[in-house]
Amino acid sequence: MNTQKKVNELLNxxxxxxxxxxxxxxxxxxxxQQAQPGAAQGGCAFDGAMIALVPIxxxxxxxxxxxxxxxxxxxxxxxxxSGPQLYKMGFxxxxxxxxxxxGGEKKLYKAILEIHQRYNPTAVFVYATCVTALxxxxxxxxCKAAAEKIGTPVVPVxxxxxxxxxxxxxxxxxxxxxxxxxxxxxxxxxxxxxxxxIGEYNIAGEMWGVLPLFEKLxxxxxxxxxxDARYEEIRYAHRAKLNVxxxxxxxxxxxxxxxxxxxxxxxxxxxxxxDDINRCLRNVAAKLGESLRDSSASRDLQERxxxxxxxxxxxxxxxxxxxxxxxxGKRVVLYTGGVKSWSIISAAKDLGIEVVATSTRKxxxxxxxxxxxxxxxxxxxxxxxxxxxxxxxVKDTNADMLIAGGRNQYTALKARIPFLDINQxxxxxxxxxxxxxxxxxxxxxxxxxPIWDQIRKPAPWDEEAGTLNNFMSADEMFSASIEExx
Amino acid sequence: MAIVTxxxxxxxxxxxxxxxxxxxxxxxxxxxxxxxLFHGSQGCTAFAKVVLVRHFREAIPLATTAMTEVTxxxxxxxxxxxxxxxxxEKAKPEIIGLCTTGLTETRGDDIERFLKDIRDRHRELDHIxxxxxxxxxxxxxxxxxxxxxxxxxxxxxxxxGGIRSxxxxxxxxxxxxxxxxxxxxxxxxxxxxxxxxxxxxxxxLDGHLEDNYTPVTGSGTSVxxxxxxxxxxxxxxxxxxxxxxxxxxxxxxxxxxxxxGELTGLEAVDEFLQALSILSxxxxxxxxxxxxxxxxxxxxxxxxxxxxxxxxxxxEPDLLWGTVRFLQSMGTQIHAAVTTTRSPLLxxxxxxxxxxxxxxxxxxLAVGSDLLIGNSNVGAIAKRLSIPLYxxxxxxxxxxxxxLFTKVGYRGTMELLFGIGNLFLEAEEERVKHFFGDV
Numbered sequence: 001m002n003t004q005k006k007v008n009e010l011l012n013x014x015x016x017x018x019x020x021x022x023x024x025x026x027x028x029x030x031x032x033q034q035a036q037p038g039a040a041q042g043g044c045a046f047d048g049a050m051i052a053l054v055p056i057x058x059x060x061x062x063x064x065x066x067x068x069x070x071x072x073x074x075x076x077x078x079x080x081x082s083g084p085q086l087y088k089m090g091f092x093x094x095x096x097x098x099x100x101x102x103g104g105e106k107k108l109y110k111a112i113l114e115i116h117q118r119y120n121p122t123a124v125f126v127y128a129t130c131v132t133a134l135x136x137x138x139x140x141x142x143c144k145a146a147a148e149k150i151g152t153p154v155v156p157v158x159x160x161x162x163x164x165x166x167x168x169x170x171x172x173x174x175x176x177x178x179x180x181x182x183x184x185x186x187x188x189x190x191x192x193x194x195x196x197x198i199g200e201y202n203i204a205g206e207m208w209g210v211l212p213l214f215e216k217l218x219x220x221x222x223x224x225x226x227x228d229a230r231y232e233e234i235r236y237a238h239r240a241k242l243n244v245x246x247x248x249x250x251x252x253x254x255x256x257x258x259x260x261x262x263x264x265x266x267x268x269x270x271x272x273x274x275d276d277i278n279r280c281l282r283n284v285a286a287k288l289g290e291s292l293r294d295s296s297a298s299r300d301l302q303e304r305x306x307x308x309x310x311x312x313x314x315x316x317x318x319x320x321x322x323x324x325x326x327x328x329g330k331r332v333v334l335y336t337g338g339v340k341s342w343s344i345i346s347a348a349k350d351l352g353i354e355v356v357a358t359s360t361r362k363x364x365x366x367x368x369x370x371x372x373x374x375x376x377x378x379x380x381x382x383x384x385x386x387x388x389x390x391x392x393x394v395k396d397t398n399a400d401m402l403i404a405g406g407r408n409q410y411t412a413l414k415a416r417i418p419f420l421d422i423n424q425x426x427x428x429x430x431x432x433x434x435x436x437x438x439x440x441x442x443x444x445x446x447x448x449x450p451i452w453d454q455i456r457k458p459a460p461w462d463e464e465a466g467t468l469n470n471f472m473s474a475d476e477m478f479s480a481s482i483e484e485x486x
Numbered sequence: 487m488a489i490v491t492x493x494x495x496x497x498x499x500x501x502x503x504x505x506x507x508x509x510x511x512x513x514x515x516x517x518x519x520x521x522x523l524f525h526g527s528q529g530c531t532a533f534a535k536v537v538l539v540r541h542f543r544e545a546i547p548l549a550t551t552a553m554t555e556v557t558x559x560x561x562x563x564x565x566x567x568x569x570x571x572x573x574x575e576k577a578k579p580e581i582i583g584l585c586t587t588g589l590t591e592t593r594g595d596d597i598e599r600f601l602k603d604i605r606d607r608h609r610e611l612d613h614i615x616x617x618x619x620x621x622x623x624x625x626x627x628x629x630x631x632x633x634x635x636x637x638x639x640x641x642x643x644x645x646x647g648g649i650r651s652x653x654x655x656x657x658x659x660x661x662x663x664x665x666x667x668x669x670x671x672x673x674x675x676x677x678x679x680x681x682x683x684x685x686x687x688x689x690x691l692d693g694h695l696e697d698n699y700t701p702v703t704g705s706g707t708s709v710x711x712x713x714x715x716x717x718x719x720x721x722x723x724x725x726x727x728x729x730x731x732x733x734x735x736x737x738x739x740x741x742x743x744x745x746x747g748e749l750t751g752l753e754a755v756d757e758f759l760q761a762l763s764i765l766s767x768x769x770x771x772x773x774x775x776x777x778x779x780x781x782x783x784x785x786x787x788x789x790x791x792x793x794x795x796x797x798x799x800x801x802e803p804d805l806l807w808g809t810v811r812f813l814q815s816m817g818t819q820i821h822a823a824v825t826t827t828r829s830p831l832l833x834x835x836x837x838x839x840x841x842x843x844x845x846x847x848x849x850x851l852a853v854g855s856d857l858l859i860g861n862s863n864v865g866a867i868a869k870r871l872s873i874p875l876y877x878x879x880x881x882x883x884x885x886x887x888x889x890l891f892t893k894v895g896y897r898g899t900m901e902l903l904f905g906i907g908n909l910f911l912e913a914e915e916e917r918v919k920h921f922f923g924d925v
Binding site for chain 1: 495496497498499500501503504505507508523526527528529530531532533534535536537539540543544545548549550551552553554555557558564565566568569570571572573576587588589592593622623624625627695696699701844863866883
């Protein structure tokens, strides 16, 4: 069972910059603060653990709990697979009142056996939920017994919703991989150019825009953790020469512990925006170069990287030119969390878009410094955000559009504000050079849609009303924090 | 007539069922100035919110008591209290709907006592009704939660008063879309009756732009209207699951009621209009006489495609009942039926058997049918089996206009007829192409 000790350890992830600023008042509490009743809106730890692990496509993901946990949520993630589709199936023990009273262990054991028999997965991930944690089902023991019986790995993921936020759940997902999966098999061969991608979930097939770049450089992505991953590749992740964390500190515990246990160094990178993807490729080449004994091979890798960057950037410049002309000088408000704040700003700047305000929720001090540099003197930084604040901010800054996660989509649209979804439910990949072009196209289409004039125009018989000016005037708006978790 | 089977298995694969609390919150969203509050951990609310936002493509107000491991052990009273106070202060709701979840039901929080004690401590809550719906995840399904919420509403809010002869209460179950309710409102009003809908999703989730941002539902049935429900001359219950609520009104205020299982199909709509005509002592308006002729014409045009087709359905009981009856009225055969929860309707279904199960059961049973009917999650099955899918139920992620989709009345029946008919027509053309493709 998980203990408070584990929760505390993960909340105080030492690799996380949130926790490196513990000087007096600067102590960043964003991970440890608890959700407020009547205010919190984000997902739970169980949700976070599922997000981190469900992209493993050939495994069965079994939710041990009553129907809400799986029934209300399965199949809604945008993580794509190039092969197996098993991860898209919703498996749950669908606990009844009887199971709650008499315990769900037997049902869970049978459920694992049935899944094995009918779907023959490479592995079964079993997720605890609030109810099964509360009634004290020993999920670890059941998984162990079932694994022995079926001869297939059964991995317990003990992150019931009530232990904390989605972010914490992500880390528990990572812990499950460290405890049960990583290091349990060996790759057929290794190369000096093996890396792992950590924290990239292949939302909308985003990763597929980036993998060819590594391939062209002769860099092998040994394990994808976890976008479009197969169970087997995660088992031998410990043989990589470098861990590349993508745009998320959610699985930082994995990167840090793999450094401790297997001596794999890690770097934190982003695939969004031309500058960032360029920097990412350079950093990966440089870091891998360090571990190469042969200095000419290292130099060769750097040169190949520069050549690739030059080619890709030149081609992209040509493709982006018509969009840049139309996007230049547009003003956007950005509402995201953490690292994405600055990585999207950098992407926007590439397109000539001015980010007039951004949230800095979940951003570390280092992130904030980067944001400040990118925003310039006039840009506003929003510590706390909610629907009301957002609408007011768009109005005050005279912004042309809002870029945020899907949960704020209708807040913006209902206020007749152009919107771009950058969160995980979206259908468009924005990573890498191809993603940059996609994003430019989406931004252009959102901003220049002919609908905006029409929906903002009062009816001819209603000319005087001027209803839109009343829009932000309501002070009685919800000021609870709307949490977007990435 | 149908044999109800429940497959014996320990794992539900690709659940069709959603939680009761999700259903209860859907019902609550049909009340004006409402914010539904889930007493559970924050994920319970987040999942339900995502489902509703994606289905309706609307901002959905939902709040959570954000239970943690510690508050679960100590009891959730403080969380309920804090959530209520925060909501009242920040969102200024006119009414709050409180649902439980698996977590707090397992723990056994005594919500009724909580509410009484909290009200004693905070007089500032006096003016705000809090409707409590017990909705454990480990029992029932969306439809049950919806019904529970409506029952709680009519138990708590309506007050006795002089009967107003024109006023009817319409209890609208979870099988009806906002578009359905608008159509029903138009029909009922056309007879000179004054309907009060409990709840009225037709007003709140029909996808209209409001002038101002609001953290609670902008429209729907108001608390004032709910109070007047005790003065209605009659109750019309739409969907068998609304019978319980209709009975409560009968017991409390002696209001007679009638349950209409479905309002789709010529005969069902005929019966409804006839009842309204008797109730109001007004003749059926010319508009609907015209629509009736249009529907008859549509039935003639489309019956070639419906006759002898085999359809498999995965729907909640009330919606299953209405859809089966309609399809059979067009000469269509029911190949398989899967549903989520128990209902007295299931045994009465004029088919051989119905399964209370999941989409894995459905995938097995549906092999060999000409059409599937179910929510978006059936999409993958439709692809695997190469059978066209007509989307009904919830959630529907991959189609636009779910709020306004209408299947009731003569007009709605035509919409359904053409929608399904076009799928059959397309499949037939495909088949012809396939046979003669090489020529």
